[in-house]
Amino acid sequence: MPREPSHDILFEPIDIGPVRAKNRFYQVPHCNGMGYRDPTALAHMRGIKAEGGWGVVCTEQVEIHHTSDITPFIELRLWDDRDVPTLARMAEKIHEHGALAGIELAYNGLNGPNLYGREVPMAPTGFPVASFTYDPVQARTMDKEDIRNLRRWHRAAARRGREAGFDLVYVYAGHALGFFHHFLSRRYNHRTDEYGGSLENRVRILKEILTDTREEVGDTCAVPCRFSVDEIAGPDGIDRAEAEDMIGLVAELPDLWDICLAGWESDSKTSRFGPEGEQEFLYENMKSLTSKPVVGVGRYTSPDRMASLVRKGVLDLIGCARPSIADPFLPHKVENGRTDDIRECIGCNICVSGDFTMSPIRCTQNPSMGEEWRRGWHPEYFRPSRCERPVLIVGAGPAGLEAAQALGKRGYEVVLAERATDVGGRVSREAGLPGLAQWRRVRDYREGQIGKLPNVNVYLDSELSADHVLEFGFPRVVVATGARWRRDGVAHHWTRPIPVSPAMELLTPDEIMAGALPGGSSVIIWDDDHYYMGGVIAELLRKKGRDVTLMTPAAEVSTWTRNTMEQHFIQARLLEMGVEIAPHRVLDEVKDDRVVASCAFTGASRQTAADSVVLVTSRLPDNGLYRELVARRHEWNQAGIESVRCIGDADAPATIAHAVFAGRRYAEDLDEPVDSGDTVSFKREITELSAC
Ligand code: ADP
Numbered sequence: 215m216p217r218e219p220s221h222d223i224l225f226e227p228i229d230i231g232p233v234r235a236k237n238r239f240y241q242v243p244h245c246n247g248m249g250y251r252d253p254t255a256l257a258h259m260r261g262i263k264a265e266g267g268w269g270v271v272c273t274e275q276v277e278i279h280h281t282s283d284i285t286p287f288i289e290l291r292l293w294d295d296r297d298v299p300t301l302a303r304m305a306e307k308i309h310e311h312g313a314l315a316g317i318e319l320a321y322n323g324l325n326g327p328n329l330y331g332r333e334v335p336m337a338p339t340g341f342p343v344a345s346f347t348y349d350p351v352q353a354r355t356m357d358k359e360d361i362r363n364l365r366r367w368h369r370a371a372a373r374r375g376r377e378a379g380f381d382l383v384y385v386y387a388g389h390a391l392g393f394f395h396h397f398l399s400r401r402y403n404h405r406t407d408e409y410g411g412s413l414e415n416r417v418r419i420l421k422e423i424l425t426d427t428r429e430e431v432g433d434t435c436a437v438p439c440r441f442s443v444d445e446i447a448g449p450d451g452i453d454r455a456e457a458e459d460m461i462g463l464v465a466e467l468p469d470l471w472d473i474c475l476a477g478w479e480s481d482s483k484t485s486r487f488g489p490e491g492e493q494e495f496l497y498e499n500m501k502s503l504t505s506k507p508v509v510g511v512g513r514y515t516s517p518d519r520m521a522s523l524v525r526k527g528v529l530d531l532i533g534c535a536r537p538s539i540a541d542p543f544l545p546h547k548v549e550n551g552r553t554d555d556i557r558e559c560i561g562c563n564i565c566v567s568g569d570f571t572m573s574p575i576r577c578t579q580n581p582s583m584g585e586e587w588r589r590g591w592h593p594e595y596f597r598p599s600r601c602e603r604p605v606l607i608v609g610a611g612p613a614g615l616e617a618a619q620a621l622g623k624r625g626y627e628v629v630l631a632e633r634a635t636d637v638g639g640r641v642s643r644e645a646g647l648p649g650l651a652q653w654r655r656v657r658d659y660r661e662g663q664i665g666k667l668p669n670v671n672v673y674l675d676s677e678l679s680a681d682h683v684l685e686f687g688f689p690r691v692v693v694a695t696g697a698r699w700r701r702d703g704v705a706h707h708w709t710r711p712i713p714v715s716p717a718m719e720l721l722t723p724d725e726i727m728a729g730a731l732p733g734g735s736s737v738i739i740w741d742d743d744h745y746y747m748g749g750v751i752a753e754l755l756r757k758k759g760r761d762v763t764l765m766t767p768a769a770e771v772s773t774w775t776r777n778t779m780e781q782h783f784i785q786a787r788l789l790e791m792g793v794e795i796a797p798h799r800v801l802d803e804v805k806d807d808r809v810v811a812s813c814a815f816t817g818a819s820r821q822t823a824a825d826s827v828v829l830v831t832s833r834l835p836d837n838g839l840y841r842e843l844v845a846r847r848h849e850w851n852q853a854g855i856e857s858v859r860c861i862g863d864a865d866a867p868a869t870i871a872h873a874v875f876a877g878r879r880y881a882e883d884l885d886e887p888v889d890s891g892d893t894v895s896f897k898r899e900i901t902e903l904s905a906c
């Protein structure tokens with residue numbers, strides 16, 4: 215299909231210093247939890263982005279020197295020449311598809327306690343390291359020789375970056391993560407020499423490093439600068455006015471300005487806390503400060519909005535991390551007039567959790583993310599089916615929908631039966647909760663794709679029993695019937711039911727999502743789930759005028775959301791709304807009109823009056839259909855059934871990303887040799903042993 219003429223502007227090439235990007239789609243650097251441990255998997259992941267049409271594809275932050283490692287986080291390393299082949303593999307994969315390859319050189323300094331190398335961290339001023347884990351380590355203040363050394367190391371890394379084949383060699387001064395940011399910010403730079411104090415002094419190192427990098431590789435490589443235009447730290451940090459003055463001092467030194475916010479959590483907010491394009495105000499004046507191209511991010515998924523930003527001269531290139539993770543083929547789809555097929559990011563930050571848990575990146579919307587090499591999955595292309603025997607899928611939640619669309623694209627005949635009158639399962643329900651509306655995109659994308667597949671038929675309002683399934687006689691049956699929240703308190707803390715008086719009004723998230731509200735005014739939410747649900751329910755009930763106490767055995771609300779960089783936003787919102795937070799409390803018993811809870815440390819017990827209790831604990835798989843079918847295995851042969859599988863929450867409740875992955879995995883594995891578990895079913899990279 216021809217593309218929309220209004221999107222043409224996104225396909226105009228643009229010069230970035232000595233190199234030319236073929237279009238305006240720019241995958242900004244983003245972490246992925248693979249780094250030096252999974253270099254080939256990572257190279258393939260970046261290569262797929264290039265295949266999907268991104269004009270520029272960048273690495274994550276790449277540690278440039280062994281005196282600053284960011285352990286336990288797993289990023290790339292360019293410590294010496296031996297690291298060049300790893301990086302070269304990635305540049306090669308990116309070049310295979312005509313994209314430019316960018317490398318983000320990083321010296322973390324104050325952000326790394328150097329847990330791996332055990333070197334003393336260095337910083338403009340010797341503060342305690344600014345890590346996520348309050349490490350009991352302080353950096354030392356750099357002296358002039360340290361600064362000279364650092365300049366030499368950065369030059370060496372730039373040279374290696376070029377040798378590895380990169381076209382853009384970054385100077386990273388963004389997100390309060392880059393060492394150069396620390397020099398710029400009054401918060402971190404208390405020096406009294408020519409590198410501290412006045413604005414000019416604080417910018418000095420950035421100026422030197424930009425000049426060094428340009429001298430070293432600037433004849434063939436572009437030198438972008440990633441820069442935070444607001445630290446959101448009040449008068450202590452870099453604010454917009456000061457950032458403009460700083461840019462004024464080095465405006466023409468980089469070949470491109472990559473504009474961001476500090477810290478990372480403010481730059482990559484979830485959709486619950488920031489809409490698409492929230493940072494757009496940052497870009498307003500940028501083009502008047504420099505003649506160099508400007509790139510900025512905003513979780514953009516709408517090509518109309520992207521084109522308008524370029525047309526209006528706000529941005530020259532559209533920066534995307536998450537939209538390129540959710541849909542590596544976004545540019546390709548815009549180019550071919552297939553904007554309906556864009557798999558839009560939902561802004562959940564499950565991708566970020568890969569980095570925070572040091573595990574390979576995963577994405578709620580794109581189950582192939584991180585699996586391109588190790589499982590051979592592609593975001594768009596599917597192996598044709600090996601046989602014509604049809605598949606019956608029961609349940610159209612994320613697992614069933616993903617299985618249906620992937621099987622359909624493989625060419626199988628699929629029937630998808632759903633009890634409800636619409637598809638989406640938990641996604642449809644949860645998207646109605648405060649701040650989660652964009653999660654509906656998980657359903658919408660799959661529903662849209664299935665609608666284009668004549669070989670997939672969806673039957674709504676169709677609750678299937680085991681008798682139905684046996685009667686229909688589909689050779690392969692997939693049960694994706696989901697899960698429901700427990701009413702007995704069993705979860706992380708209690709592995710046996712807690713005593714609950716029948717006189718107390720007790721609700722679960724399922725009932726609240728179905729429209730029930732607590733009858734009385736005071737509500738205690740016991741959150742032993744620790745992801746988003748407890749906090750979201752608290753928000754909802756507070757908005758409905760209830761006095762809400764959120765009780766949790768953890769130290770904070772929704773503690774797992776540290777991995778999605780939301781925790782402090784959630785806690786702040788609840789506190790601002792007047793939700794009382796009771797941390798370190800264990801719910802022992804629910805009585806007629808009160809709860810008994812004890813201190814998680816001392817066991818000291820306290821009673822608190824309440825009209826209603828909401829249990830946000832764990833879920834029970836809705837696998838009755840599956841269990842009955844297994845119990846009636848002796849009838850399968852006669853019914854023509856070969857296999858019955860249970861996937862997603864019906865198998866074991868987890869995140870939406872898990873359910874989507876399970877759906878894709880079923881579709882990928884169908885008609886492949888059965889995985890007995892005796893061998894590792896995916897590829898992994900094993901380090902070659904050194905001589906000893
Ligand atoms: P998952 O996250 O594993 O996809 P969900 O709970 O989101 O699970 O979705 C499960 C879907 O299965 C729900 O939409 C539910 O209505 C549907 N379902 C459950 N039992 C049956 C059944 N017996 N027949 C048809 N649909 C069912």
Ligand code: SF4
Nearest residue numbers: 559560562563565577
């Ligand atoms: Fe977007 Fe969520 Fe995928 Fe990250 S995991 S790219 S936020 S959909």
